Amino acid sequence: MLQLDRVTARYDRLTALKDISLTIGQGEMVGVFGHNGAGKTTLLKCGVGAHKHIEGVITVNGERIIPGEVHRNVRIGIGFVPQGRNVFGDLSVEQNLKIAGLMHDPDYVSQVYKLFPILEQRRRQRAGTLSGGQQQMLALGMALMTKPKILLLDEPTTGLAPIIVKEVLRTLREINRTLSTTIVIVEQNVRATLKVVQRAIVLKSGRLVFDGPSDELGRQEDLWALF
Numbered sequence: 001m002l003q004l005d006r007v008t009a010r011y012d013r014l015t016a017l018k019d020i021s022l023t024i025g026q027g028e029m030v031g032v033f034g035h036n037g038a039g040k041t042t043l044l045k046c047g048v049g050a051h052k053h054i055e056g057v058i059t060v061n062g063e064r065i066i067p068g069e070v071h072r073n074v075r076i077g078i079g080f081v082p083q084g085r086n087v088f089g090d091l092s093v094e095q096n097l098k099i100a101g102l103m104h105d106p107d108y109v110s111q112v113y114k115l116f117p118i119l120e121q122r123r124r125q126r127a128g129t130l131s132g133g134q135q136q137m138l139a140l141g142m143a144l145m146t147k148p149k150i151l152l153l154d155e156p157t158t159g160l161a162p163i164i165v166k167e168v169l170r171t172l173r174e175i176n177r178t179l180s181t182t183i184v185i186v187e188q189n190v191r192a193t194l195k196v197v198q199r200a201i202v203l204k205s206g207r208l209v210f211d212g213p214s215d216e217l218g219r220q221e222d223l224w225a226l227f
Contacts, residue, residue: 001023001024001025001026001028001060001061001149001150001182002023002024002047002058002059002060002150002182002184003022003023003024003057003058003059003060004020004021004022004023004046004047004056004057004058005021005056005057005058005059006019006020006021006055006056006057007019007020007021007046007054007055007056007057007058008020008054008055008056009039009042009045009046009051009053009054009055009206010053010054011053015206016039016042016206017039017042017043017046017054017203017206018205018206018207019056019207020039020043020056020206020207020208021056021208022201022208022211024150024182024184024199025182026149026180026182027176027180027181027182028182028183028198028199029172029173029176029182029183029185029196029197029198029199030182030183030184030185030197030198030199030200030201031185031186031187031190031193031194031197031199031200031201031214032044032184032185032186032187032200032201032202032203033186033187033188033190033193033200033201033202033203034202034203034204035204037205038203038204038205038206039203039205039206039207040154040186040203041083041154041186042206043186043203044080044082044152044153044154044184044186046058046065046067047060047065047078047080047150047152047184048065048070048073048074048078048080048152049065049066049067049068049069049070049072049073050070050080051067052067052068053067054067060073060076060077060078060149060150061076061077061149063076074146074148075103076149077147077148077149077150078148078149078150078152079143079144079146079148079150079151079152079181080143080151080152080154081139081140081143081151081152081153081154081156082154083154083155083158085132085135085136085139086139086142087127087128087130087135087138087139087142088127089126089127089128090126090127090128091126091127092123092124092125092126092127093119093122093123093124093125093127093130093138094109094123094124096127096138096141096142097109097112097119097138097141097142097145098145099142100141100142100143100145100146101145101146103146104145104146104147105145105147106145108144108145108147109145111144112141112144112145115141115144115171115174115175116137116138116140116141116171118134118137119134119137119138119141122134132159132160132164133160133161133164133167133168136156136157136160136164136168137168137171139156140153140156140168140171140172140175144175144179144181148181149181149182150181150182150183150184151175151181151182151183151184152184153172153183153184153185153186154186155186155187155188156168156172156185156187157169157187157189157192158188165189165192166192169192169193169195169196170196172185172196173196183197185197191218194214194215194217194218197214198213198214199211199212199213199214200212200213200214200216200217200218202217
């Protein structure tokens with residue numbers, strides 16, 4: 001599915017990722033953890049080709065990701081939800097979803113509504129007037145409208161109330177289970193995310209310092225020493 005082979009990423013003189021090699025298989029649900037500046041967001045950007053200055057090779061289903069060519073890369077089957085509420089605030093919920101699916105199948109909106117019933121209830125409401133949690137669900141729904149094989153999510157629970165965090169994470173697990181979508185989720189909410197992912201990756205100063213089962217990471221008494 002997603003493979004990184006000795007990937008190094010830089011911002012001018014700053015090295016954000018250092019010689020990262022890993023493979024994420026079809027249908028996996030993986031959490032990526034680490035302090036701010038550890039390289040988590042850069043890892044996702046590299047995966048979709050949104051970061052240009054890299055060394056090494058990244059492939060999805062055997063097709064090479066070309067740095068700087070996001071529009072081409074997403075057609076391979078990558079969905080990317082960056083941090084923040086990335087919706088068209090002046091358009092309705094349903095307009096947001098159908099625009100996202102224009103290159104694929106706008107009628108797939110019915111499947112998105114099954115996963116996010118609240119979006120169907122608010123389908124005629126302007127996206128900018130939704131709550132923060134509802135906007136995050138809409139952003140996820142828009143990514144799903146492209147029918148991705150792999151979904152890359154950058155801190156989707158940031159700023160959400162605990163009860164909404166649980167709902168978002170539960171829905172992600174349902175997406176993974178019912179659609180067989182591979183999910184890679186960057187999160188600061190480590191404990192809650194470890195409960196829904198099967199595998200955990202920890203980055204520290206751009207290096208891979210842990211890659212293993214999520215329950216193994218959760219059992220470590222010195223968990224925070226890794227960060």
